[in-house]
Amino acid sequence: MFDETIAAIATPLGEGGLAVIRLSGENAFGIADKCFLPVGKSSSKPSAAPTHTIQFGKIVRGETVIDEVLLAVLRAPRTFTREDTVEISCHGGLLPAKLVLDTVLKNGARLAEPGEFTKRAFLNGRIDLAQAEAVADLIHSRTELALIAANEQLAGKLSQRVNKLRDDLMHTLAHVEAHIDFPDEDITPDTKAGLLRRLEDGIVFMDELLRTADEGQILRRGIRAAIIGRPNAGKSSLLNQLLGRDRAIVSPIAGTTRDTIEETANIRGLPIVFIDTAGLRESRDEIEIEGIRRSRESLAQAELILHVLDASEPLTDADKNYLAEFSEKKRILVLNKTDLPSKLVLPTPAGDPRPAICNVCSLSGQGIEALKDTLKSMVWAGEIRAEMLQVAISSRHQDALSRARIATREAADALRADATLELVAMDLRIGANAVGEIVGKTTTEDLLDTIFSSFCIGK
Ligand SMILES: Nc1nc2c(ncn2[C@@H]2O[C@H](COP(=O)(O)OP(=O)(O)O)[C@@H](O)[C@H]2O)c(=O)[nH]1
Numbered sequence: 001m002f003d004e005t006i007a008a009i010a011t012p013l014g015e016g017g018l019a020v021i022r023l024s025g026e027n028a029f030g031i032a033d034k035c036f037l038p039v040g041k042s043s044s045k046p047s048a049a050p051t052h053t054i055q056f057g058k059i060v061r062g063e064t065v066i067d068e069v070l071l072a073v074l075r076a077p078r079t080f081t082r083e084d085t086v087e088i089s090c091h092g093g094l095l096p097a098k099l100v101l102d103t104v105l106k107n108g109a110r111l112a113e114p115g116e117f118t119k120r121a122f123l124n125g126r127i128d129l130a131q132a133e134a135v136a137d138l139i140h141s142r143t144e145l146a147l148i149a150a151n152e153q154l155a156g157k158l159s160q161r162v163n164k165l166r167d168d169l170m171h172t173l174a175h176v177e178a179h180i181d182f183p184d185e186d187i188t189p190d191t192k193a194g195l196l197r198r199l200e201d202g203i204v205f206m207d208e209l210l211r212t213a214d215e216g217q218i219l220r221r222g223i224r225a226a227i228i229g230r231p232n233a234g235k236s237s238l239l240n241q242l243l244g245r246d247r248a249i250v251s252p253i254a255g256t257t258r259d260t261i262e263e264t265a266n267i268r269g270l271p272i273v274f275i276d277t278a279g280l281r282e283s284r285d286e287i288e289i290e291g292i293r294r295s296r297e298s299l300a301q302a303e304l305i306l307h308v309l310d311a312s313e314p315l316t317d318a319d320k321n322y323l324a325e326f327s328e329k330k331r332i333l334v335l336n337k338t339d340l341p342s343k344l345v346l347p348t349p350a351g352d353p354r355p356a357i358c359n360v361c362s363l364s365g366q367g368i369e370a371l372k373d374t375l376k377s378m379v380w381a382g383e384i385r386a387e388m389l390q391v392a393i394s395s396r397h398q399d400a401l402s403r404a405r406i407a408t409r410e411a412a413d414a415l416r417a418d419a420t421l422e423l424v425a426m427d428l429r430i431g432a433n434a435v436g437e438i439v440g441k442t443t444t445e446d447l448l449d450t451i452f453s454s455f456c457i458g459k
């Protein structure tokens with residue numbers, strides 16, 4: 001389908017045991033032939049090798065040997081891109097990988113753009129758009145649950161549902177259009193009822209998919225949880241406990257944390273981005289003031305607040321201010337320093353929703369497991385069900401589905417009100433197109449660019 005043969009380093013840049021250079025396109029074997037020298041009796045030049053075999057040899061540039069490599073020969077169409085593909089495993093230093101890439105480029109390949117291999121897999125019809133996105137989700141997944149969800153989407157679980165939805169809409173559209181073509185035949189009440197039922201079923205189905213958007217968001221992006229509280233309450237100690245390692249500096253000197261620290265932890269399978277904020281107290285110190293400004297900023301974006309209170313001291317005005325200020329947010333009051341005698345008396349918790357309360361000792365880690373359970377249940381209501389992971393939609397899917405839902409609703413209302421069938425048909429077409437965007441049946445070049453440019457080079 002494409003004239004150009006593309007190439008890229010598919011492994012991360014840096015030093016490692018191996019690096020892989022990938023080539024895909026019509027001329028992949030021709031290019032490989034020019035720079036690969038088979039070594040040993042059982043090796044042959046790429047164009048002569050059977051498909052799905054590995055050849056041992058050297059990458060050469062004229063007389064110069066660049067590296068000793070293993071070269072995989074993969075013939076179309078049983079490849080990731082559905083094109084002839086060569087994968088060269090060379091030594092993992094930055095220079096060998098770069099020189100091998102350089103050599104194949106000099107022999108006629110073009111450097112691949114980010115995500116171009118996956119884009120070709122999509123354009124050549126091997127995977128649809130939702131599956132292509134799942135490849136990126138898989139690479140970026142930060143917890144096992146996110147990985148399972150990405151694999152389900154890659155296997156086509158979401159696509160199957162979306163295709164069925166689109167087929168149903170197209171079917172109804174065809175029916176309506178048939179009546180437009182034969183205006184003498186009115187739609188019988190029975191037919192109309194049948195069409196309406198199908199549209200309402202479609203809307204219910206869209207709602208079911210739309211309900212998975214929060215989970216999809218959590219799995220892909222994580223939940224942002226800000227750790228707040230007055231200086232020395234133990235915020236940084238708590239962050240370190242949640243991460244299971246010393247990330248933030250802990251010290252008895254108030255104002256130690258000046259910058260906001262962000263780290264993702266795997267909490268019961270969910271990626272949660274914890275943000276250790278500088279205390280929000282008034283300050284004259286310029287650096288601290290900037291820290292406080294940033295804290296305020298990340299607080300505005302946080303979906304969840306962990307308010308740390310020092311339980312070994314009575315409530316201060318600063319504590320009270322925090323309690324009042326964040327009463328609208330979803331939050332957990334973390335009563336820290338339970339190893340010391342308790343002096344804290346909490347006022348009857350105000351606000352809605354009521355904050356959850358957890359007792360912890362951030363020095364020993366006592367109570368942290370219970371805090372993780374609370375976090376998990378606040379972030380993800382109910383059990384993590386397998387079918388949820390099958391379809392958890394992304395914000396792009398959510399946007400397309402929401403538009404499809406509006407159009408389908410309007411089509412149904414128009415049909416019910418006996419509006420002209422052209423109007424019904426128009427709404428149905430909008431709806432079907434919006435659904436089609438999810439799997440890439442209807443796309444624009446812009447949309448594809450946006451999606452694939454977020455991929456890494458070599459994928
Ligand atoms: N006894 C006791 N001390 C703690 C506990 N958590 C933190 N600290 C101490 O409280 C001080 C302030 O802790 P830090 O995490 O830096 O607080 P931050 O200013 O809120 O980030 C440090 O000296 C910690 O060792 C705890 O659970 N028990």
Ligand SMILES: [Mg+2]
Binds near residue numbers: 236249250257
């Ligand atoms: Mg701190």
